[in-house]
Amino acid sequence: MAENCSHDCSSCGEDCPSREGGSLKKQPHAMSDIRRVIAVVSGKGGVGKSMTCALLAAAAQAKGNVTAVMDADITGPSIPKMFGVHERARGDEFGIYPCVSEGGVQMMSMNLLLENEDDPVVWRGALISGTVLQFWTDVIWQGVDFMFVDMPPGTGDVPLTLFQSIPLDGIIVVTTPQDLVGMIVSKAINMAQMMNVPILGIVENMSYLTCPDCGRKISVFGESVADAIALEHGIPAVAKVPIDRELTLAADSGKIEEVERNYLADFFDEIAAELAKKAPVASGEKNKEKQD
Numbered sequence: 001m002a003e004n005c006s007h008d009c010s011s012c013g014e015d016c017p018s019r020e021g022g023s024l025k026k027q028p029h030a031m032s033d034i035r036r037v038i039a040v041v042s043g044k045g046g047v048g049k050s051m052t053c054a055l056l057a058a059a060a061q062a063k064g065n066v067t068a069v070m071d072a073d074i075t076g077p078s079i080p081k082m083f084g085v086h087e088r089a090r091g092d093e094f095g096i097y098p099c100v101s102e103g104g105v106q107m108m109s110m111n112l113l114l115e116n117e118d119d120p121v122v123w124r125g126a127l128i129s130g131t132v133l134q135f136w137t138d139v140i141w142q143g144v145d146f147m148f149v150d151m152p153p154g155t156g157d158v159p160l161t162l163f164q165s166i167p168l169d170g171i172i173v174v175t176t177p178q179d180l181v182g183m184i185v186s187k188a189i190n191m192a193q194m195m196n197v198p199i200l201g202i203v204e205n206m207s208y209l210t211c212p213d214c215g216r217k218i219s220v221f222g223e224s225v226a227d228a229i230a231l232e233h234g235i236p237a238v239a240k241v242p243i244d245r246e247l248t249l250a251a252d253s254g255k256i257e258e259v260e261r262n263y264l265a266d267f268f269d270e271i272a273a274e275l276a277k278k279a280p281v282a283s284g285e286k287n288k289e290k291q292d
């Protein structure tokens with residue numbers, strides 16, 4: 001039972017034995033092998049959630065971990081483009097296979113299933129969450145040490161369903177320094193806390209800009225709020241990513257794995273160290289063996 005059980009299972013993601021109607025968690029594909037699952041969330045769109053997800057995956061892979069990204073942002077899928085992956089995913093009688101980037105990152109995204117990657121996805125919430133859940137249940141993810149889930153922005157129906165259905169080891173919250181965004185991000189944090197998913201860290205994206213002439217840090221969107229939010233909610237790790245043209249260019253040209261300065265490399269180490277203290281949550285058969 002959750003530590004602070006409200007006895008209201010509809011607003012709780014805890015997979016406890018006393019859950020009404022049984023577990024909501026979905027099993028991954030029987031041939032999948034996924035050790036850690038981390039969701040990347042934001043209170044609203046456009047703050048750099050996909051950028052954060054891509055940089056974390058690139059950092060994890062560069063450090064020798066088998067890494068995967070599940071692009072759950074169905075209506076704004078940008079992960080394959082950032083990694084330069086434009087092929088279509090293939091499947092057979094066993095399931096669907098993720099596409100793999102040049103650096104070895106496995107990924108699944110709506111864009112890898114569409115005939116034309118520019119086609120818009122104009123679906124209602126239930127269809128969207130059903131499709132994302134299939135990325136979890138029908139895709140064969142092999143030997144994955146770290147899977148990052150690029151969540152849809154906000155606290156609506158789709159992220160809620162995903163929180164309840166996918167066993168998550170933790171979440172990373174992405175924000176920008178604007179006050180309003182700080183307030184919106186608190187909603188995302190509160191949702192994660194209600195679902196009993198640990199918040200591993202907060203990334204303040206577009207935190208500052210370094211003046212190319214004098215090297216001074218300019219706070220374009222106002223003073224940093226990340227430390228205050230982390231303190232308020234007891235979040236262990238904080239990273240501040242500047243506005244950097246190299247990131248935009250790398251993302252636009254599909255070369256996110258080649259960025260010279262991956263600002264989230266140390267942050268990833270902090271997250272991995274924090275996770276190493278806890279047993280994995282994902283419940284595939286192979287994971288059970290690993291835990292035993």
Ligand code: ADP
Nearest residue numbers: 045046047048049050051242243244247248251
């Ligand atoms: P979200 O997933 O939150 O909607 P994205 O990650 O897609 O946001 O980022 C929105 C746009 O801003 C993209 O074009 C991305 O390349 C760019 N961007 C994100 N973070 C940075 C950054 N730190 N520096 C420069 N450009 C960035």
